[in-house]
Amino acid sequence: MTHRRQFMLCAAAFAVAATLPLSAAAEAPAKVGFVYVSPIGDAGWTFQHDLGRKALEAAFGDRIETRYVESVAEGADAERVIREFAASGSKIVFATSFGYMNYVERVARQFPNVTFLHATGYKSAKNFAPYNARFYEGRYLNGVIAGKMTKSNVLGYVGAFPIPEVLQGINAFTMGARSVNPNVEVRVIWANSWYDPGKEREAAMTLISQGADMLTHHTDSTATVQAAEEKGVHAFAYHSDMSKYGPKAQLTATTHHWGEFYKRTVDAVLAGTWKPEGVWGGMKDGMIKLTPLNPAIPEDVQTMVRDLEAKITAGSFHPFTGPVVDQAGTERLATGAVMDDAALGKMDYFVQGVSSRLPNAK
Incomplete structure (x- = not known):
């Protein structure tokens, strides 16, 4: 039925x-x-x-x-x-x-x-x-690993749509990578769909053909990780652990966890105490987690990532800490400043280090 x-x-x-x-x-x-x-x-x-x-x-x-x-x-x-x-x-x-x-x-x-x-x-x-x-928290850490491990200095990103949520992830990934390797560039191909395994695979294969040896995606299927496994490059899965589709390829995954939020919300509604307040949870709330790191990641890189993860969780480090500079060279956030949620929610640009252009860019 x-x-x-x-x-x-x-x-x-x-x-x-x-x-x-x-x-x-x-x-x-x-x-x-x-x-x-x-x-x-x-x-x-x-x-x-x-x-x-x-x-x-x-x-x-x-x-x-x-x-x-x-x-x-x-x-x-x-x-x-x-x-x-x-x-x-x-x-x-x-x-x-x-x-x-x-x-x-x-x-x-x-x-x-x-x-x-x-x-x-x-x-x-x-x-x-x-x-x-706060997907971008995991993305930044993925970028650090990619920046440390890439041999080609070309990182590939399969995106769904150029909305703030997706741009936050691309920019955080890029900033994380360039924090440890200023020579990397991130190339983005849009699938124009949340879920289209065929288009996602095609985009991943194109990025690999362009020299990307590290891939990630903001799309729903396992196609990007599978393409990476097939072609012998590395990948960072998204949404959930996809290591069974790429045991060698997947270095880690940024995973989302909604159960506690759903339980709190339903409990509040049933108790008559729910209020229409927006929720944006991250690592400190248990809503974003990394899967176990692949042993292929060097130990010193694993230590660096775990230290950053602990700082993000504790609130002592924010991935969007200035300077944040866009592709045109315009400073979007001053050195040492932390981007607030209002600015994050309106993100409509790529940072320096992304070599692709937004579809609506002139």
Whole structure:
């Protein structure tokens, strides 16, 4: 049975439940919906969110009932799925992709008694708020390793879309690499999709053909890591551990962990204490972690990375500490200053060291 068929059957069941006596309805579990942009699979962005959903089920037991729809495009289909969750009894809806933001905003106005949470966006209202993780923290550390280990001084990056979230990662990766090796350059190829294994592989192969011996990606599939394994270069996985697809290639991975956030949020909603406050958690919150470092990384580099990781976690070091200079040579952040969240959230440029140009750059 397809997930969409299951969803429709659940909707019918909820309609029947609405006719039950108040005492029976009060005993019903709270419905929690998840909207996924790509297939769950066994690795990647959606896989990590689904691990969070499962952690939620384990923590709350029969107090809640979770539902999900995967592979929902960022368009009219997303609005329909979000609205169906709200209309069929969901108390909480988690929409897990940037392109869902405007649809969440629209549906939230129509269902003021439903709580909506939106991943990686920036809008909010009385009954919906954004949540995000500081992906750039792991990216900076990946860059340090890449800068130390590259032989060609060419690093490759497969990107989805040129939005602030993705640009933060590219720039942090570049700054980390250039902090230890000022001769490196980062080349970016856009897949123009969050999940398209064919395009992701093609981009990775092109970067390798251009001399990149270190790859990473801000896309959902394992294609980049697999391409690196096939061609004998190194890679840094993203979202989740992809070492089984590239045991030699993957040096480490920047992984996302949503379970504790989901549990805190659902607990607050059920207790009536939830407030529409944006959440942007990082290493100190356990939302971003590195996977075990590949033994191929020299011991001195491993020590350097662990020391930086500890400083980031403690809050004594921020990857975007000035000077930050863009491709045109313009200083975006003065020496010693730390970039605030407002500036990070509006990032629309590449830093020095990225040799590619933004699609809208003149």
